[in-house]
Amino acid sequence: MAISWLGISADSPFPPVDQATSHGLLAAGGDLSLTRLLNAYRQGIFPWFNAYDPILWWSPNPRMVFQTDNLHISKSLKKALRQKPFHITFDQDFEAVMQACAAPRQAKVPAEQHETWIHNEMIAAYTALHQAGYAHSVECWQDEQLVGGIYGVSIGKMFFGESMFSYQTNASKIALVALARQLKMWGYPLIDCQVYSEHLSRLGAMTLPRESFVRQVQQLCSLPGQSGNWQTITSPFNYEP
Structure with missing residues (x-):
């Protein structure tokens, strides 16, 4: 074709x-x-x-998504949440989160297989989306160091996840939990994960037929959502379930 x-x-x-x-x-x-x-x-x-x-x-097709009210939190992740290991922020350092997501995953894959799709052209484009109030990040901080995070695009009441990273155990998972809980509070039902992965499936992601996904996206994007910078309008992250 x-x-x-x-x-x-x-x-x-x-x-x-x-x-x-x-x-x-x-x-x-x-x-x-x-x-x-x-x-x-x-x-x-x-x-x-x-x-x-x-x-x-x-x-x-199919498309993988999280339902914000159905994130699977394992026993080990619940234990990590109880320890409150990180300070969680939204939109505090969007570009740093993108740069960290773009960095090679050290020692996990051969050098020739390192992700290269988050390159300078993508970083510039999504930073512009962030400055326009559409792209957002969640940051996990430990001793004032950025140790994990996630970023994506928000239109209306739909969030499109792009990538996440973790320098400390569970940091990206806790960033995802923080994002899902905040989006649920705002009435966002879905987080797009793009393509299937076993890792996301273990966290509770599910697949939707493309036709159903696109129909829901068009409906959700037409609704009023949270635009602008999320740094000052998000609620402090509550580590309790």
């Missing part, structure tokens, strides 16, 4: 998501402008490509 190439204009339409390949690849080209990124997310489409490659746009 031939892949569609997007037009030059940031408003040029994406092809219907059911035209994606079996791996979820939908289109190539275009740019990472604010307008195009927001149009993509509202249709259940996201960019994912290596540095120096063309921009690639994806809409996999």
Whole structure:
């Protein structure tokens, strides 16, 4: 199947998501402008490509999501939460979270397999989304050092998770718990996880058929949500269940 190439204009339409390949690849080209990124997310489409490659746009089927009221917290994670190991913030250092997510996962995979999709072009684009009030981060701090976090995109009452990192045991999981609890308080029912992973499945993520996912995304993105910087409007994280 031939892949569609997007037009030059940031408003040029994406092809219907059911035209994606079996791996979820939908289109190539275009740019990472604010307008195009927001149009993509509202249709259940996201960019994912290596540095120096063309921009690639994806809409996999099925789609993995968390329900914010159904996060699975294991016994070991409950124990970690009771110890209150980190200071949790929102939107305090978005770019640092992205940079940490972009760093190689030390000693876990061969160097040639290190993630390269969070490169300078992506960091610049999502920092612009953050400055416009659409992209957000959760930070875990220990002794004033950033040790874990997660970032993603919020439109209306839908949150699209992008990546997370952990320098200390359970830091990324606790960042996810903090995010899910805050979103639940605000009436956000879903966190998009993009593609299936066993790790996310153990945390309670589930898969949705793409048609159902896109339908819910379009509905949720049309609702009023929490825009702007989340640093001052989030509630202090309560470690208690």
